[in-house]
Amino acid sequence: MxxxxxxxxxxxxxxxxxxxxxxxxxxxxxxxxxxxxxxxxxxxxxxxxxxxxxxxxxxxxxxxxxxDYSNYQMTLRFMAGAMGAPFLPTYSGLGSDIIEKWGFDSQFRERTPEISLRKAVVIEDPFSREKQHVVLVPAVNxxxxxxxxxxxxxxxxxxxxxxxxxxxxxxxxxxxxxxxxxxxxxxxxxxxxxxxxxxxxxxxxxxxxxxxxxxxxxxxxxxxxxxxxxxxxxxxxxxxxxxxxxxxxxxxxxxxxxxxxxxxxxxxxxxxxxxxxxxxxxxxxx
Structure with missing residues (x-):
C-alpha cells in the first residue's frame, strides 16, 4: 500500500x-x-x-x-510467464462465460501490443483418445x-x-x-x-x-x-x-x-x- x-x-x-x-x-x-x-x-x-x-x-x-479470468487462470498466466512458455493448459473456465465473453474485443487486442491476441483458446487434448477439451491461457510478463x-x-x-x-x-x-x-x-x-x-x-x-x-x-x-x-x-x-x-x-x-x-x-x-x-x-x- x-x-x-x-x-x-x-x-x-x-x-x-x-x-x-x-x-x-x-x-x-x-x-x-x-x-x-x-x-x-x-x-x-x-x-x-x-x-x-x-x-x-x-x-x-x-x-x-x-x-477477467479465474484465480487459477491468472496464476497459470504468471507461471507461464515465469517459465518462458507462451501459454499453459487448464480445465479452469470450461463451460463458463469466462471463456465466451471478452472484455477486450478482437479489434482492441489487434491494436494493443501489450495484451495477447486472444483471451483464451479451447482445443482438444492432442494426447487423449477421449478428445477432452482444454483451455489455453496466455502468458503474461x-x-x-x-x-x-x-x-x-x-x-x-x-x-x-x-x-x-x-x-x-x-x-x-x-x-x-x-x-x-x-x-x-x-x-x-x-x-x-x-x-x-x-x-x-x-x-x-x-x-x-x-x-x-x-x-x-x-x-x-x-x-x-x-x-x-x-x-x-x-x-x-x-x-x-x-x-x-x-x-x-x-x-x-x-x-x-x-x-x-x-x-x-x-x-x-x-x-x-x-x-x-x-x-x-x-x-x-x-
Missing part, C-alpha cells in the same frame, strides 16, 4: 494493471483515475465490499477497460511487480511468511520487482534458513523498508485488517466528493507513508498487531 500511495502522489497514470486478486490498493489506483486497463480475477474487500466500490463504478461508467512481504534483505532476498498466493509466480514473470517489507534484515539472517526464502536477490530491483506498509489490509504475523478504516472507506468511496477528500487527506496530503500512519494513530495500530500464537490480532481488540 505504501508504494501505491506514492504512485498516486506522483500521478503515474495510464496504467495497465495485471493482478491475481486486487482489493484496497487496486481500488485506490482506479479511483484516482490512474488505470486504463485491468486484467484481474478478483476485485473486492472481502465481506466489506464484495466488489470494490471505485472499481465497480469505473466499470459501470465505462471509464475502465477490464478483462508484467513490466513491474510490487509486493509487500514480511522480511527482506538489502540485497533483495525476500521471505514471505504464510500463504504466497501468486506473488512468487508474478514476481518471477516480471521484468522488474519492487519489494516493500515489514522488517529489513541482514542477508546472513535469511541465509540461516534458505529454504524459507521466497525470491532470490537477483530478480529484485529495489527494497523499501516500511512497517505497516500493507495497512489498512493485513500482513500475516504482523498486523490484522483495520476493519474500522475499511468500513469507513466503503462508505466514503461511494461518494465522489468524499472519495476525493479521502485521497487528499490520507494520500496526497501525507507526503510519506509514515505521515499517513500518524493519521491512523499509534493506538489504533497497536490494536491491529498480531498475536504471536494466532498470526493475526484478537478479534475482541479490533
Amino acid at each position: 505504501a508504494i501505491v500511495h506514492e504512485i498516486i502522489r506522483q500521478r503515474i497514470g495510464q496504467l495497465h494493471l495485471v493482478m491475481h486478486s486486487g482489493s484496497q490498493a487496486m481500488d485506490l489506483l482506479v479511483g484516482a483515475g490512474l488505470v486504463d486497463l485491468l486484467e484481474i480475477a478478483y476485485g473486492a474487500n472481502g465481506r466489506l465490499a464484495p466488489t470494490c466500490v471505485r472499481f465497480r463504478r469505473a466499470v459501470q461508467e465505462g471509464t475502465l477497460r477490464i478483462e 508484467p513490466d513491474v511487480t510490487i509486493i509487500h512481504v514480511q522480511k527482506a534483505a538489502e540485497d533483495g532476498t525476500t521471505r514471505i511468511e504464510g500463504l504466497t498466493f501468486a506473488d512468487i509466480e508474478q514476481a518471477r514473470a516480471s521484468k522488474h520487482v519492487i519489494v516493500s517489507c515489514e522488517e529489513l534484515v541482514s542477508p546472513d539472517e535469511l541465509r540461516q534458513d534458505p529454504w524459507c526464502n521466497s525470491l532470490p536477490h537477483v530478480i529484485v530491483d529495489a527494497v523499501v523498508h516500511q512497517p505497516f506498509g500493507a495497512h489498512p489490509t493485513a500482513c500475516y504475523r504482523y498486523y490484522d485488517y483495520d476493519m474500522k478504516h475499511l468500513e469507513e472507506y466503503r462508505e466514503i468511496a461511494a461518494d465522489d466528493e468524499r472519495f476525493r477528500d479521502y485521497l487528499e487527506h490520507y494520500v496526497l496530503g501525507a507526503h510519506a507513508f509514515d505521515e499517513y500512519l500518524r493519521l491512523i494513530g499509534d493506538e489504533q495500530l497497536d490494536r491491529l498487531r498480531a498475536s504471536l500464537g494466532l498470526g493475526y490480532a484478537r478479534r475482541d481488540l479490533l
Whole structure:
C-alpha cells in the first residue's frame, strides 16, 4: 500500500494493471483515475465490499477497460510467464462465460501490443483418445511487480511468511520487482534458513523498508485488517466528493507513508498487531 500511495502522489497514470486478486490498493489506483486497463480475477474487500466500490463504478461508467479470468487462470498466466512458455493448459473456465465473453474485443487486442491476441483458446487434448477439451491461457510478463512481504534483505532476498498466493509466480514473470517489507534484515539472517526464502536477490530491483506498509489490509504475523478504516472507506468511496477528500487527506496530503500512519494513530495500530500464537490480532481488540 505504501508504494501505491506514492504512485498516486506522483500521478503515474495510464496504467495497465495485471493482478491475481486486487482489493484496497487496486481500488485506490482506479479511483484516482490512474488505470486504463485491468486484467484481474478478483476485485473486492472481502465481506466489506464484495466488489470494490471505485472499481465497480469505473466499470459501470465505462471509464475502465477490464478483462477477467479465474484465480487459477491468472496464476497459470504468471507461471507461464515465469517459465518462458507462451501459454499453459487448464480445465479452469470450461463451460463458463469466462471463456465466451471478452472484455477486450478482437479489434482492441489487434491494436494493443501489450495484451495477447486472444483471451483464451479451447482445443482438444492432442494426447487423449477421449478428445477432452482444454483451455489455453496466455502468458503474461508484467513490466513491474510490487509486493509487500514480511522480511527482506538489502540485497533483495525476500521471505514471505504464510500463504504466497501468486506473488512468487508474478514476481518471477516480471521484468522488474519492487519489494516493500515489514522488517529489513541482514542477508546472513535469511541465509540461516534458505529454504524459507521466497525470491532470490537477483530478480529484485529495489527494497523499501516500511512497517505497516500493507495497512489498512493485513500482513500475516504482523498486523490484522483495520476493519474500522475499511468500513469507513466503503462508505466514503461511494461518494465522489468524499472519495476525493479521502485521497487528499490520507494520500496526497501525507507526503510519506509514515505521515499517513500518524493519521491512523499509534493506538489504533497497536490494536491491529498480531498475536504471536494466532498470526493475526484478537478479534475482541479490533
